[in-house]
Amino acid sequence: MSGLPTVDDVRAARERLAPYVRRTPTYAHDAIAFKLELLQVTGSFKVRGAFNAVLQLPPEQHARGVVAVSAGNHGLAVAHVGKTLGIRATVAMPESAPARTVERMRADGAEVMLLPTVAEAFALAEERRAQGQTLIHPYDDPRVMAGQGTIGFELLEDVPDLETLVISVGGGGLIAGIATVVKALRPRVRIYGVETAGADTMRQALDAGEPVTLPAITSIATTLGAPYVSPATFDAAQRLLEDVFVVSDAQAIEGMLAAQEALSVLPEPAAACGYAAVLAGLVPRPHRGTLAILLCGGNVSIDDLVRWRSTLTV
Amino acid sequence: MATYVLALIGCAVVFGGLAQYGQIQMASWDPEGLAAVPALLRGVSVAGTLVIPAFLASRRLRALGAFLFGLVAAVLVTGPIFALLALEGRLPHF
The missing domain is CATH 3.40.50.1100 (Rossmann fold)
Known part of the structure; x- marks a missing residue:
């Protein structure tokens, strides 16, 4: 099954999921709204x-x-x-x-x-x-995308003046689902995707003008490690996103540490890369509204962080 | 007759183009709130294309035809803008 969900599919998903998932909080820090989806059941939006x-x-x-x-x-x-x-x-x-x-x-x-x-x-x-x-495909399924898209409704409720939204991209199901909702309800919100070098499947697909298959995932952000994006998520990225940025693994770790310092939560590299892109100045700052970042997962151990810091320049 | 045909073609191109542009803009917007707007704009475009050339072809009613031409074009241009403002809660929702 492939294709994109509609905003009504996501509305239905929200009702369906309500008894089973957490409505995760959004906290502001330094004029940025952070949606803490890493506090979700199982530690990520995937559920x-x-x-x-x-x-x-x-x-x-x-x-x-x-x-x-x-x-x-x-x-x-x-x-x-x-x-x-x-x-x-x-x-x-x-x-x-x-x-x-x-x-x-x-x-x-x-x-x-x-x-x-x-x-x-x-x-x-x-x-x-x-x-x-x-x-159950991790992203190339409109039912899965609709489930992930329910985050979009929560974001719009929590950040009424949302102007810029930053989301990590793996296979593209998360960003396609959320963008479907946000662009339907607030067409002027600018949505940016972020990947890490070595797992930049969507960036490469957009550059090539069609989905491409990466020969290997070399980033530490293994949860972004989809070897290809689907035609549906590629289509959503082309139509609904302003741009997709790529940060290094070292920058993603900087994002992890900055999030830990700011919010006392530790996102995984695949989730922290969005904050890293903002810290690196890649994401244009909003004019009047609010910039929001989705911290979509936190399944990482302190051992991993220590190991990465010893091997990467941070 | 030639004036009527020219006006018809002109209206079809201008109104059709503007209506199409509006619909493309609104394609991914929330259908629950805006379902009527694209259809309304298409209706205005078609009605304007059928009626206004008759006024433009008539010497006595040409001024009225020009006014209606501007009015329909303005509706087609501002329709999506007002729809956007309504969607963002800046205008009463219809």
Whole structure:
């Protein structure tokens, strides 16, 4: 299933998700509004899309279970959805996935299949789909995008004079869902995407004029590590975004530390890259309204941060 | 007759172009609040194209035709602007 959701799809998703997800807060610091989606259940926005997709499956598909391919946040979300709704969830992951992530998924009752490569994980997911399980794609699914788009309604409620919005881009499902809502209700809001070098799939696609496949993800922001953007999310980026910026891993870590200092929360690099782009002066400042940044995930450990700081120049 | 045909073509190009531009602008806006606006602008464009050339072709009513031409063009230009202001809560919502 592909295509973009409508604003009415996102409205419906909001009602559907209300019993299952948190309405995350927005705090202001230094004239910037930070939407703390990293406080969401499972530590990232992904649970919104996963719930919205799974809740729309018919009962017979619930009985057969769901399968996901993920090295992190989407897998955690699908495992949590499976546990909450009493559905068998399988997550196929590369062996390089963090052990603590695997443990959290297993603690939620998910069947975690560790494969040598991502390609083999996708092959296993296809095999499971052929056997009847439903594949929950991390971004190329309008139901998933509609779930992520519910953040847009909350942002507009929390920041009535929103003028500029900065969102991380992985596969593009999050930004496509939010932009669908924000551009429908406040067409003059300027939306910018941010990626890290080595996971800049959308920037490269926009430069090429079509979706491209990255040969490898080399950024530490592994949760931005979609090897390609879908035609639907690419279309949304072309129509609804002002620009997509790329920051380095070192800048993303600066963004993490700055967010920790400002808000006492620690976003993961994939979430902090938006703040990093603002700190680097890449994002044009608003004239009269408010600049908002979405901190979309916080699944990172202090060990990771220490390791990255020792290897990257910050 | 030639004046009528020329006026018809002119109105069709100007009004059609303006209505199309407005619709493109409003394409992704919230359909719940604005569903009637694009249809309304299209209606104004079509009605103006059909009626105004008759006035412009008549020597006695040409001044009225010119006034209506300007009025319809102004409606088509300002329609999306007012719709945007209403959407942002700066005008009463319709």
